[in-house]
Amino acid sequence: MTARLRTLARVPGAVVGAFVLMGIIGVALAASQLTGPDPLEIAGPPFLWPGEDAAFVLGTDIMGRDILAGIVHGARISLEIGLAAGLAAAAVGLIVGAVAGYFGKWVDQVLMRFAELFQIMPPLLFTIVLVVVVGPTIGVIIAGIVVTSWPQVARLVRAEAMRLKRSEFIQAAVVIGMNDRAILLKHVAPNVLSPAVVMISILAGNAILTESALSFLGMGDPNVMTWGNMIGSGREALRSAWYMTAIPGFAVLVTVTALNLLSNGVNDLLNPRRRAWL
Amino acid sequence: MNHSLAPGSEPILSVENLTVSFRSDAGWRPVVRDLSFSIAPGETIALVGESGSGKSVTALSIMRLLPEDARLQGNARLGGLDLAALPEKALQKIRGNDVAMIFQEPMTSLNPVRTIGFQIAEALMLHRDMTPPEAQAETLRLLDRVRIPSAKSRFKDYPHHFSGGMRQRVMIAMALAGRPKLLIADEPTTALDVTIQAQILELIKLLQDEEHMSVLFITHDMGVVADVADRTVVMFEGQAVETGETGRIFSAPTHPYTGSLLAAVPRLGAMTGRHRPLRFPVVDRVTGLSNIPRGTPDTVKADAPPVLEVSNLTTRFDIQSGSFGRVTGRVHAVENISFSIQPGETLALVGESGCGKSTTGRSILRLVEPERGEIRVDGEDILRLPKNRLRDLRRRVQMIFQDPFASLDPRRSIGASVAEPLLTHKLASRAAAAERTVALLHQVGLTPDMARRLPHEFSGGQRQRICIARALAVQPKLIVADESVSALDVSVKAQVINLLLDLQASMGLAYLFISHDMAVVERVSHRVAVMYLGEIVEIGPRAAIFGNPQHPYTRRLLAAVPVPDPSNRRGGRRLPEVETVSSVRPLGYAAPVRSYREIGPGHLVQAWGPEWDVPEIEAAPHVAIQHDRFQSEHVNAGALS
Numbered sequence: 001m002t003a004r005l006r007t008l009a010r011v012p013g014a015v016v017g018a019f020v021l022m023g024i025i026g027v028a029l030a031a032s033q034l035t036g037p038d039p040l041e042i043a044g045p046p047f048l049w050p051g052e053d054a055a056f057v058l059g060t061d062i063m064g065r066d067i068l069a070g071i072v073h074g075a076r077i078s079l080e081i082g083l084a085a086g087l088a089a090a091a092v093g094l095i096v097g098a099v100a101g102y103f104g105k106w107v108d109q110v111l112m113r114f115a116e117l118f119q120i121m122p123p124l125l126f127t128i129v130l131v132v133v134v135g136p137t138i139g140v141i142i143a144g145i146v147v148t149s150w151p152q153v154a155r156l157v158r159a160e161a162m163r164l165k166r167s168e169f170i171q172a173a174v175v176i177g178m179n180d181r182a183i184l185l186k187h188v189a190p191n192v193l194s195p196a197v198v199m200i201s202i203l204a205g206n207a208i209l210t211e212s213a214l215s216f217l218g219m220g221d222p223n224v225m226t227w228g229n230m231i232g233s234g235r236e237a238l239r240s241a242w243y244m245t246a247i248p249g250f251a252v253l254v255t256v257t258a259l260n261l262l263s264n265g266v267n268d269l270l271n272p273r274r275r276a277w278l
Numbered sequence: 279m280n281h282s283l284a285p286g287s288e289p290i291l292s293v294e295n296l297t298v299s300f301r302s303d304a305g306w307r308p309v310v311r312d313l314s315f316s317i318a319p320g321e322t323i324a325l326v327g328e329s330g331s332g333k334s335v336t337a338l339s340i341m342r343l344l345p346e347d348a349r350l351q352g353n354a355r356l357g358g359l360d361l362a363a364l365p366e367k368a369l370q371k372i373r374g375n376d377v378a379m380i381f382q383e384p385m386t387s388l389n390p391v392r393t394i395g396f397q398i399a400e401a402l403m404l405h406r407d408m409t410p411p412e413a414q415a416e417t418l419r420l421l422d423r424v425r426i427p428s429a430k431s432r433f434k435d436y437p438h439h440f441s442g443g444m445r446q447r448v449m450i451a452m453a454l455a456g457r458p459k460l461l462i463a464d465e466p467t468t469a470l471d472v473t474i475q476a477q478i479l480e481l482i483k484l485l486q487d488e489e490h491m492s493v494l495f496i497t498h499d500m501g502v503v504a505d506v507a508d509r510t511v512v513m514f515e516g517q518a519v520e521t522g523e524t525g526r527i528f529s530a531p532t533h534p535y536t537g538s539l540l541a542a543v544p545r546l547g548a549m550t551g552r553h554r555p556l557r558f559p560v561v562d563r564v565t566g567l568s569n570i571p572r573g574t575p576d577t578v579k580a581d582a583p584p585v586l587e588v589s590n591l592t593t594r595f596d597i598q599s600g601s602f603g604r605v606t607g608r609v610h611a612v613e614n615i616s617f618s619i620q621p622g623e624t625l626a627l628v629g630e631s632g633c634g635k636s637t638t639g640r641s642i643l644r645l646v647e648p649e650r651g652e653i654r655v656d657g658e659d660i661l662r663l664p665k666n667r668l669r670d671l672r673r674r675v676q677m678i679f680q681d682p683f684a685s686l687d688p689r690r691s692i693g694a695s696v697a698e699p700l701l702t703h704k705l706a707s708r709a710a711a712a713e714r715t716v717a718l719l720h721q722v723g724l725t726p727d728m729a730r731r732l733p734h735e736f737s738g739g740q741r742q743r744i745c746i747a748r749a750l751a752v753q754p755k756l757i758v759a760d761e762s763v764s765a766l767d768v769s770v771k772a773q774v775i776n777l778l779l780d781l782q783a784s785m786g787l788a789y790l791f792i793s794h795d796m797a798v799v800e801r802v803s804h805r806v807a808v809m810y811l812g813e814i815v816e817i818g819p820r821a822a823i824f825g826n827p828q829h830p831y832t833r834r835l836l837a838a839v840p841v842p843d844p845s846n847r848r849g850g851r852r853l854p855e856v857e858t859v860s861s862v863r864p865l866g867y868a869a870p871v872r873s874y875r876e877i878g879p880g881h882l883v884q885a886w887g888p889e890w891d892v893p894e895i896e897a898a899p900h901v902a903i904q905h906d907r908f909q910s911e912h913v914n915a916g917a918l919s
Contacts, residue, residue: 167684168679168680168681168684168685169684169685169686169687169688171645171677171679171685172677172679172685172686172745172748173687173698174645175643175645175672175676175677176672176676176698176699176702176748176752177668177669177672177673177699177702177703177752178698178702179669182702186687186690186698187687187690190687190689191687191688191689
C-alpha cells in the first residue's frame, strides 16, 4: 500500500485533482447542513453582489436566491449527472467493445457500425432533441449523454481486446477448454478495465459540461438547482451582474479540470505497471 | 580474422573497471561491475552471457547510449579518446564513424517509410560528407559488399520488401557506411533462421577481413561464439567471470559458471549411438561439478494404437486486399502432411520460420481451422467434432507456448491459472482443485507457497514450469510444445527439457515438439519430421535423420547449425546463398503431387526436383565482377530525393 501511495505521489496532478474532487464531493454531501435545505427558496433581496451582505457570501441572483446554496446543492446534481453518465457510458462501451474486439468478424462489423451510428451524432444536438421530445428531466439528460458517448469507450476497449485476443494467455485459455463467455469474463474484461476506468472521469467531465450547456440554453430540468441552470438564469443579467454567471461557471471549470487531472494521473499510474507486466 | 598486427599494438577499444548502475528505489543498483577487456585491431571479442548478465548494457555504455538514470564509472578508451569524458557533440561524431552498431531486430532499426537506398545514402552524406550522386554510387557499392543480389534494382525498395536476413544485410551496409574501426553487433542473428544466421555470420567475418574492423560480438549462443570469436568474455550477473582465448575457454573453462554454461549447450552429433532421448547434465554453478545425466527409460509404446494420427492435413489462410476484402492469394501454411505419434513418444517438428510447423500444432488443437485432412486423437477424428465437443479434445491434448510470460494472465495468481483447467472441466471442487494445484506445482519443481504470486514475480524458467503445470492439470495424453524452450536461457532450457523428459517417463506423455533448434531436437526426440514450405520433406527416426539425412533441405539445415566447438569452425565450408521462399500462392494454385521414398525403417524422404540442384556458390569472385559493372552504371544514376 505504501508503495502504491509513493507511485501516486509521482503524479502530482492526479493528487491535486483527487483532493479537489473529494472536497467537492464533501460539500455536495453536506449541502443541506452548509446552507438551507432548499436552494430554490427566495432567501433575500435580489442582485446582491458577493461580499455585500455577510449572510450571502456569494451574493444572490435575479430572484434573490442564495448563490452559495445554489453552488453547493448544484454540486450534488452535477456530480450525479457526471458520475452516472460516466459509469453508464463506460459500462456499455466496455461490454460492446470487449465483445466486438474479442469475437471480431461479423460481430465486430455489426457492433462497430452500430456504434458509429451514435458517434456521428453531435452530443449536444442529440440531447436537445431528446429533451424536446421526452421532457427535461435529469434522467433524460443522462440518457442523452450516455447514448452519444459510449462509442468512444467501445472503440478504445475494442482495440485492447483485439490485442489481447492474439496474446498467448487467451490462446492458452482456449486450449484449456474455456468457453468464450468464461474467457471474456475472466481474462478479457479484467485486462481492458483500466482504459475504461480512465475514460470514466473524462466522460464525467464532458457530461457536466453538456448539462451546463443544456441548462444555459434553457433546456435543463427546471425543478432542480444545477450549475447550468444558474448560468442560464444569470445570462439575462450578464452585463449588469456578471458574477451570477461567473461563479457557477467557475465551479464547472474547477470540477471538470479536477476530473481531467485525475484521469490523466490514473492513466499514468496504470500504464507503467502494465508495461512492467508485459 | 586478421592477426597481422603485432602483439602489444595499441588496442582499438579498452574498457577498464567499467561499472554501470541504474537508479532504483533502493539506491544505485549496479548491472555491470568492474568489467575490463580490450579489443585489438582486427580482433573479434565475444561478450557471452545469459539474460540479465549485463552484456547489452556494456555495449550501450560504450556508445554512451544509456538512459538518463544510469551512472557510468570507470574507463572506456577508443584509440586515445576517453569515451566517458567526451561531450555529446564529439560522441555523435564517433557513433557511426569510428564505432558502428547493429541490433537484433533489423525491422525496427530501419525507417519503414524510407527506401533502403535513401537511408544508406543519408548515412554516407552525414558521415562522409558526400554529394548525393557520390552517396548513391557508394550505396550501391555497399549493398554489393553485403551481397545483396541485384543491388541496383533494390535501391528504391522499402524495408518491408526485404526478408529478415536481407534487412540485417542492409543494417550491416549502413554500419559500414562510416568505415568504422569497431563494429558492435548486439545479438545480430538471434532473430534469424539458422541458415540465414550462418550466412550473416559468414558475411561479418568476410567484411571484417576486408575492412580490417574489430568486432565486439554480443550473444547468448555458445555456438555462435565458437564460430566467430578470437577471444571471449563470459559474463555472469554483471561481472566478467572468465576472459580468454575462445579455444581455451571451450576446452578448459576455469570458472564453474563457464563450465555449467558449456555443459548446458546442446551439441549436434552428441547423441550418435544413442537411441533414447538424454537428459542434460546438471552442473553446480558454485563447484562446477557436473553429474552424469541419468538415462531415460523406454517410454514409447510401439504396439499400442497411436495417440495422434494426422493424415493429409492442409491448412491455408486467405490473403485479402483492397477495400472490399477480395481474396487475392493464399498462404499454403500446411500442405498435405501426414504423421502419427505413439503414446510416450516425442515427435519433433523442425523447420525454419514460415514453414508451417506452428500452424500444424495449432491445427491439431483447432486453434486454427484446417481446410481438409484428418486428425485422429485416440482414434477419433477431431475435425468432425462440433465446436461444443471441443472441450473433450482439450482434455486429451494440451499445449505449451513459446513465451511463458505472455501465456499467463498478468492479473491472475499462478495458483488460479493452474487450477483453471480443473475448474473449467469441472474435474474438481474448489478445495480439491487447490490441493491438486499444490501437487502440480510440486511436480514441476515449484513450491506451493508460490501459488498466490503473480506471473511477473517469477523468472522465465519458472513461468514455463507454471505453464507446464497448467497443461498437466487435465492429465493429457499429448502435449504440443510450440517452441517452448526457445526463449529460455541455455541453463534454464536444459532444466525445462529435463523436466519434460522426466514427466514423459512418469506419465507416459507423448510430445509434439515444435522447434527450430536442431541441437535441442536431437536431444529430446524419438522421431523427427522436417518441414519446408508447409510440407514434410523428410521424416524418420531421430538417428536416421541426423545420421543419414537425405533431402537437400535437411542437409542444409544441419550444416547451418553453429557448432559450439572453436576447433571445428565452418571456415572453408561455404553455404549456398539461398533466400527464404514464401508459401504465399496465387488463387487456384494446385500443389504438386509429391511422392515419398523409404530409405530405412520408418525413414521417408520426399522426392525432390531440379530446383534443389543449386551449386554451392563461392561469393568472392562474383562480387568483384558486379562491382565493376556498378562503377560504370552509376553515371546515369539520378540524384537522390
